[in-house]
Amino acid sequence: SQTIHQWPATLVQPVGSPLSLECTVEGTSNPNLYWYRQAAGRGLQLLFYSVGIGQISSEVPQNLSASRPQDRQFILSSKKLLLSDSGFYLCALGGDPKAQYFGPGTRLTVL
């Protein structure tokens, strides 16, 4: 069965610091992968998606970036965090049936 790992689980970072969140999946190959952000009291916002190694599409222009160096690895990064980057970051796998399967998430607080 498919498993999604995310780390770290929680992170507290100062404004202006860099960020790297990692997502890895098991039990599948060539997955479609997604990064979402959920701000407090708000819905899920799609940030990036990837259909393969090195293939990244951005949904929302911002100071975040994503990379997919390996088939089952998806990384979310920032060079300089903003206060507005705080939120719950979720990695998801496009599955079959046509649903999204989510990882456990990373809670990011920018101070």
Add this chain to the structure above:
Amino acid sequence: SQKIEQNSEALNIQEGKTATLTCNYTNYSPAYLQWYRQDPGRGPVFLLLIRENEKEKRKERLKVTFDTTLKQSLFHITASQPADSATYLCALERYSGGYQKVTFGTGTKLQVIP
């Protein structure tokens, strides 16, 4: 612009009753409509999917209806239990550029009172 609306107010119901949650959408032609459950501090969990050519789908105590004319889906939980308390998200899926794109509503919080 495309919009998905769920009742942002929490829904409180008595244990044993049927909970009904509403999802309305505009400016979409979704291929599928999905419902997810999200518990605090956790990622959403997929519950049910209904296709655009289906009117109703059931899974155990869950029932989903999909009216593409009204652009509305109803999500029912029969014989509700306190363990059903969570936030329920509606999501619309369509294919764009060869990949699956899912857009989520903001969710409705359900509280089942013993």
